[in-house]
Amino acid sequence: MSGNRGVSYEGPGKVEVRVTDYPDYELKDGPGVNPANVGRKLPHAAILKSVATNICGSDQHMVRGRTTAPTGLILGHEITGEVVDTGPDVEYVKNGDLVSVPFNISCGRCRNCKERKTGICENVNPDRPGSAYGYVDMGGWVGGQAEYVLVPYADWNLLKFPDKDQAMEKMLDLAMLSDIFPTGFHGCVSAGVGPGSTVYIAGAGPVGLAAASSAFLLGAAVVIVGDLNKDRLEQARSFGCETVNVAEGEPKDQIEQILGEPEVDCAVDAVGFEARGHGKEAEKEQPATVLNTVMDVTRAGGALGIPGLYVTGDPGAADEAAKQGSLSIQIGLGWAKSLSFVTGQCPVMRYNRQLMQAILHDRVQIAKAVNATPISLDDAPRGYHEFDEGAARKYVIDPHGMLASR
Known part of the structure; x- marks a missing residue:
């Protein structure tokens, strides 16, 4: 597997879908990657095929030019996907698992993670505690508004849905669990x-x-x-x-x-x-x-x-x-x-399993509340524009047409 496409920040007010690298088990240099993270080995990571990856208001802050985000940054920290490959240190996550990815990247090893403060993990961002995918000054982890994305510390970070068919039926709701x-x-x-x-x-x-x-x-x-x-x-x-x-x-x-x-x-x-x-x-x-x-x-x-x-x-x-x-x-x-x-950042892992159960057992209709609206990867620039104009919708990018096919 060598192909991948993702949504790239190209300067204030502009995003475009472009060809990007397929994930690898080493963090390479690129837009926004902290120099201290370049070359970091990731045998504990998993590669996901993105099933749903959402546009967030936090992404819009960057796209509006309100941060120091570099051009070429692949965006996206709200990720739900299917595991397609795992590193040699992954024990419990398996290929084919359908999972939710907390937007906080956390190691599960530091003091803050052990205290369930996963929004301020001490080991994933050399500049300060806390990290996220595809976000400025967060260590340089590649974003998930793409066809494929790498998730470090997979056994720790990934929340597996217990039944894949049930999860696909409720995917618009479950896609909200990442953030x-x-x-x-x-x-x-x-x-x-x-x-x-x-x-x-x-x-x-x-x-x-x-x-x-x-x-x-x-x-x-x-x-x-x-x-x-x-x-x-x-x-x-x-x-x-x-x-x-x-x-x-x-x-x-x-x-x-x-x-x-x-x-x-x-x-x-x-x-x-x-x-x-x-x-x-x-x-x-x-x-x-x-x-x-x-x-x-x-x-x-x-x-x-x-x-x-x-x-x-x-x-x-x-x-x-x-x-x-x-x-x-x-x-x-x-x-x-x-x-x-x-x-501060929400420590997603403190809540996501319980909220998953509330969704699966019909205690909440979160997709309906936020007006979740699927769009294709190629339509992501339009989604960004409409969201910035104030659309009363939560845009959910469907990179592989898996939501549309349902």
Whole structure:
């Protein structure tokens, strides 16, 4: 086997599908590969045939030119696939297994992995703890928006689906296990969502919608989703959410109209660093807006889940401080209200097996909630464009036509 094609970042606003290397059991030099990782031997890895590989809002940050991502980077960290080959050190994963790949790359050996903090593995990124496929400053592991992809530490990382036929029938749902479903769920767990909770979720993109679905799964009584995209708000309402349009004013005022009080028990930031203002400021980028809002609308003693992406470097930011990841956060407000904060990558392996069971046993319809939409690999550039324009969809790339054939 020698052929492969993948979705390549070609500069701000541009991606294209191009021929790329077939995976090998050694990390080779290439766009974004950390020099300290070049030549790294990977006998513990497996090669997957990609069955489903999704476009993520985090990918869009790079494609918009908001990071230092190099051209030629093969994108994609949301991967579901079939094992087609394994390295000599792989014991338990077998050819033919249908598996979900956590977007966090983790070794299973370091202190953080042993503590189930797989989003900050110490051994896969020479620059800092934490890594992901096809992402800037994450060590240079090749992305999975491709026909074939390599997964290191396969016995540790891969989640095997117990029944292949059942899994293929539910593949659009199971494809969400690599990132957005656990990420949204983690945001809600971090915020303390439980039976009877009232919850505000900032952002009606796929992660926000996944968080809303997760809130219901956790027993929330009222889930309120805020955004300025009317189509995405309509998608949130389609499975029982209340909504606020932040372009029409402050969420606090609209929350009071829904609940009879201006505060919720818990809140989730599913927006991140490209946040915009509210009301008349809705078209203006104000990266601290959502963080300050979730502090404002959460009751004293409550908690905030912050799975929305924040970066240490944003070359496209509106001011010099934000370019360094420094935002005007009202930390005094959060301190005065004794709020708890949880930030960072979701440790996918903490949740993915349980969420897989919820999908397989029909306890949740996550694909329907996020409006999962299959497209071919060749249609990936169109998917990126439409998603960037605000489409109320989660695009799932189908490199081999395995979803279309179902």
